[in-house]
Amino acid sequence: MKSFITMFKANLKELLRDKGGLIWTLALPICFIFLFGLIFTGEGQGISFNYILPGILAMALMQLGLFGSLQFLSLRERKIIRGLSITPLSRSSILSSEILLRILVGFVQTGIIISLGVIVFDFSLEGNIIEIFLVVFLGSLTFVSFGYMLICFVKSIEAGNGLAQVVQLPMIFLSGIFFPADMMPSFMQPVVKIIPLTYLADSLRQVMTGIPGQFSLAVNLLVLSLWLVVTFIITVKFWRWA
Amino acid sequence: MDNVNVYITGNILEVFWMNETCVKVKNLYKYFEDVKAIDGMSFEVETGTIFGLLGPNGAGKTTTIENLIGLISRDSGQIDILGYDPGEDNEKLQEKIGVQLQSPTLFDKLTVKEIVSLFASFYNNPFPIKEAIEMVGLNSKNDDYVESLSGGQKHRLAVALAIVSNGEIIFLDEPTTGLDPQSRRKVWSVIKKLKQLGKTIFMTTHYMDEAENLCDQLLIIDQGKVLVRGKPAELIEKHFEVDMIEFENTTFIEEEIGALASLESVTGQKLDKNENIILYTVDAVQTIAGLLAFSEKAGKPIRKLNLRKPTLEDLFLKLTGKEIRE
Numbered sequence: 001m002k003s004f005i006t007m008f009k010a011n012l013k014e015l016l017r018d019k020g021g022l023i024w025t026l027a028l029p030i031c032f033i034f035l036f037g038l039i040f041t042g043e044g045q046g047i048s049f050n051y052i053l054p055g056i057l058a059m060a061l062m063q064l065g066l067f068g069s070l071q072f073l074s075l076r077e078r079k080i081i082r083g084l085s086i087t088p089l090s091r092s093s094i095l096s097s098e099i100l101l102r103i104l105v106g107f108v109q110t111g112i113i114i115s116l117g118v119i120v121f122d123f124s125l126e127g128n129i130i131e132i133f134l135v136v137f138l139g140s141l142t143f144v145s146f147g148y149m150l151i152c153f154v155k156s157i158e159a160g161n162g163l164a165q166v167v168q169l170p171m172i173f174l175s176g177i178f179f180p181a182d183m184m185p186s187f188m189q190p191v192v193k194i195i196p197l198t199y200l201a202d203s204l205r206q207v208m209t210g211i212p213g214q215f216s217l218a219v220n221l222l223v224l225s226l227w228l229v230v231t232f233i234i235t236v237k238f239w240r241w242a
Numbered sequence: 243m244d245n246v247n248v249y250i251t252g253n254i255l256e257v258f259w260m261n262e263t264c265v266k267v268k269n270l271y272k273y274f275e276d277v278k279a280i281d282g283m284s285f286e287v288e289t290g291t292i293f294g295l296l297g298p299n300g301a302g303k304t305t306t307i308e309n310l311i312g313l314i315s316r317d318s319g320q321i322d323i324l325g326y327d328p329g330e331d332n333e334k335l336q337e338k339i340g341v342q343l344q345s346p347t348l349f350d351k352l353t354v355k356e357i358v359s360l361f362a363s364f365y366n367n368p369f370p371i372k373e374a375i376e377m378v379g380l381n382s383k384n385d386d387y388v389e390s391l392s393g394g395q396k397h398r399l400a401v402a403l404a405i406v407s408n409g410e411i412i413f414l415d416e417p418t419t420g421l422d423p424q425s426r427r428k429v430w431s432v433i434k435k436l437k438q439l440g441k442t443i444f445m446t447t448h449y450m451d452e453a454e455n456l457c458d459q460l461l462i463i464d465q466g467k468v469l470v471r472g473k474p475a476e477l478i479e480k481h482f483e484v485d486m487i488e489f490e491n492t493t494f495i496e497e498e499i500g501a502l503a504s505l506e507s508v509t510g511q512k513l514d515k516n517e518n519i520i521l522y523t524v525d526a527v528q529t530i531a532g533l534l535a536f537s538e539k540a541g542k543p544i545r546k547l548n549l550r551k552p553t554l555e556d557l558f559l560k561l562t563g564k565e566i567r568e
Contacts, residue, residue, distance in 0.1 A: 002363055003363050003364045005363075006359070006360050006363035006364075007360070009360075010349060010352060010356070010357075010360050013351060013352060013356065014349055014350075014351045014352065017351040017387075018351055078347045079345075079347050080347050080348060080349065082313070082343070083343060083346060083347065083348065085313070086311055086312075086313060086336060086341045086343070087336055087341075087361060087364040087365070087407070088333060088336045088337045088364050088365060088366075089364040090333075
């Protein structure tokens with residue numbers, strides 16, 4: 001437990017001191033909020049800012065999971081994990097301290113995005129905060145697991161970054177975070193209905209704004225949980241410590 | 243007076259602990275595909291000594307250490323470290339040992355003090371953090387990020403991380419390779435200090451002077467096999483009951499060189515790669531007298547005459563027919 005806490009602190013310090021990483025995790029969602037806030041708050045828009053904000057949050061959580069795993073990839077490829085593995089530090093402490101940090105960052109992002117939305121762009125938050133954070137928790141965990149799965153199959157940061165980009169781009173465009181997914185052509189619908197970001201965005205919209213979802217909340221959470229289980233199993237099967 | 247005391251205590255300890263070993267290796271094998279990295283090694287390490295694994299690059303030094311600390315698994319053979327079997331009791335073993343790996347990499351954005359504290363937190367009974375940093379001479383860098391350290395400083399930091407484990411055995415894989423002379427001496431003094439604290443040091447090196455000055459026991463290995471083992475001075479004495487007389491071969495013709503072998507007390511001769519003539523002798527004074535007479539008679543001068551004891555370098559050359567650094 002002691003070494004779990006010290007590892008958590010070390011990870012946190014690395015994150016806070018790495019300016020590039022900090023901008024990526026915090027500034028980017030903020031920029032998106034301002035960008036879309038300015039575009040969508042005018043009258044007569046087809047899509048409201050209330051629809052967009054939960055989608056931006058879902059996207060931020062996805063990126064946190066997919067690109068956050070590159071941190072472990074970097075530790076592994078720079079042989080820092082190897083150096084740690086000859087100490088009594090347990091492997092579960094290495095991973096669990098990372099995962100906890102990732103989820104806490106997700107909560108901070110959620111707080112910032114909601115506050116900015118409410119204060120600057122009149123976002124009407126209608127929902128139970130605890131419910132929102134529970135969905136954020138499940139979503140973060142699913143994408144953290146997804147990210148760890150991806151780095152099982154690459155050996156360099158560059159390749160890991162590329163793979164995460166390849167995965168995130170279709171998700172951003174097909175998950176309906178910027179416009180309702182049922183506006184997509186029908187041949188795209190199977191893809192829309194598979195990708196986890198669709199379900200995270202849909203459930204966040206429901207618990208944050210009360211906008212009726214494409215699916216019921218139960219279906220959303222079930223599919224997200226399924227993604228979590230499947231990516232977790234694949235990760236465990238193909239995981240590499242060195 | 244202090245020195246005498248230390249000397250006596252040291253001797254008494256040696257007598258008492260003579261048979262106490264903390265590392266036992268029997269018939270160790272490790273092949274990487276068709277490379278025989280470790281090809282049947284057996285050795286023991288006495289508690290409280292500085293044990294050196296000496297050999298050229300590729301001899302199997304790092305593979306041996308990695309086997310001992312449980313970082314890689316062996317093909318066959320037995321390893322017993324402080325009663326534990328690496329590979330099976332890794333968790334218990336890791337609590338009892340400190341390790342410095344070759345070319346260490348660390349968290350870039352932590353300070354020296356933070357990273358030593360981090361590693362200290364992994365152990366139940368760590369070495370005092372401040373002292374560990376002082377021992378390797380990095381106290382002035384306490385609050386500097388790891389990424390701002392020079393290569394040599396990072397290397398010494400890795401040694402500090404091995405120290406902070408407060409392990410009974412400290413494994414150091416080439417602790418001075420690539421260091422400047424000043425840092426090297428710093429690391430040497432750290433190793434001696436650790437021995438004074440009662441630690442066993444298991445180190446690898448390909449520096450002869452380091453092995454000769456530092457190690458109580460040496461295991462000279464090549465191509466995964468043990469060549470010889472023993473105290474550095476005894477090894478040399480055992481294999482060379484002689485002195486070496488060395489001089490530049492200026493104008494001697496082949497016949498004259500041949501005649502040198504029959505000089506008084508000479509037991510052998512050879513030409514080294516710089517075309518110096520080397521005579522092995524059991525009585526250097528007699529041989530030199532004979533050599534001077536020979537030189538005068540032949541009318542050929544002797545240049546750069548040098549009388550020296552054989553070194554580990556000569557021993558390695560004798561055992562393998564090659565220089566240790568290639």
